[in-house]
Amino acid sequence: MAKPPDRKVPLRTARALIPPINVSDLKTYPLKKRHSKVRVSDFAEPWRRGGSFARFYRSLPDILGAKTLRAVAASIAAAHRKRRPVIVGIGAHVVKVGLTPIFVDLMNRGIVSAIAMNGAGIIHDFELALMGHTSEEVDAEIDQGRFGMAEETGRMINDAIIRGANEERGLGEAVGRYINDSPGLFRNHRTSILAAGVRLGIPVTVHVAIGTDIIHMHPSADGAAIGATSLFDFRRLTAVVSRMEGGVYLNMGSAVVLPEVFLKTVSLARNLGHPLTQITTVNMDFLSHYRPLTNVVRRPTQKGGRGYALIGHHEIMVPLLAAAIYEELG
Structure with missing residues (x-):
């Protein structure tokens, strides 16, 4: 049987093409x-x-x-003029990039009312006051099991915490007193935030997560003392936050611990009858993180007030903000 000839099938368009819209009747207005x-x-x-x-x-x-920087500086200046609290929460990185003199100066001028730190912050502050240097090379030490094993750091800070627990003090005050009691040993005590807090009567509170700090690896670590002194500091910080109506809270370089702590101080203060309806909160870091933006900038101010975020390196942004505050205060 002969094969039938091939037939060419004409191409068919599945649907008609849509013509472009007519814009001749577009409505405009003067710029x-x-x-x-x-x-x-x-x-x-x-x-x-x-x-x-x-x-x-x-x-x-x-x-x-730049507009946010001015707004934050103006808010801090306004709070200072009205004698409202200006509280700063700082992560350890803020200490070890050389900014403690800035904070001590703000404390000396009465602009900063309280400082909250995490556990690593006190280690760098302490080592700088004692030796004039801090921040070990973790990559070089971890393989040999030497990371975090500096003898004086573990022994002396844990000793200060145990003394503080026995005297029913907060952790920050305990280590600050330890530094101030031996000015000949701690030759750089004038640049210590912890020591300045005790000297000036300004709360410097420390909020610890057990196991996160090198001093917890040492045999001198006392979990009961660490817990008691850190809980004392949480309640002390809440006492300051409870009076923060019209004041400012700044979170600098803490992505998890201090944003969580601050949110709980706000909730506890409001539960005890302090409404905190007009507060200013600020997050400053070189990266944007979920918890600071949520637990510092947004949630505490959704009842009233303003929340701001400033992104940039601490070693540039913190001196810039401090100078801006001084300019706003005239």
Whole structure:
């Protein structure tokens, strides 16, 4: 049987093509009637060699981060004028990038009312006061089992905590007193936040998670003493937060522990009758993290107040903020 010839099947369009929309009837309005978020009057000014910080501060654009920086500095200045608390929560990184003199100066001027630290923060503050150096090379020490095994750090800080528990003190006060009691040994005590807190009568509280700090590996560690002194500090911090109406809380460089602690102090204070309806909260870090944005910036201020976030390296942003505060205070 002969094979039938091939037939070419015509191509068929599944559906008709949609023509482009006719825009001839588009409605417009004058540009001058539109709200705009950016104006020439908000622009930066070029720097002139030999200028002052005041001029530099005024020259920043009034846009985004620079606008937030001004708002935070103004909020802190306003709280200080009204004698409302300005509380700073700092992670250990903030200490070991050389910023303790900035915080001690803010404490000396009466601008910072309280400081909250995590457990690692006291280790760096202590070692700097004792030896003038801190921050070991973890990668180089971990393989040999030497990481965290500095004898003086483990023995002396644990001794200070046990003394503090016996005297019914907070952890921060206990270590601060230990430093101040031996100024000849702690030659850099003037740059210690812990020592300054005791000297000035400013609460410096420490909030510990057991097992996170190198001193917990040492045989001198006393879990009961660590727990008792840290719980004391949690309640002391809550006492400061309870009076924070019109005040400011700043979280700097703590991604988990201190945001969680602050949220609980707010809840406890409100439960005990302190409404905290007009507070300012700020998160400052070089990365954006979930807990600080949620537990510091958003949740505590959803009842009232303002929350801000500033992203940047601490060693640049903290001195810049401190200088901005001084300019706002005149």
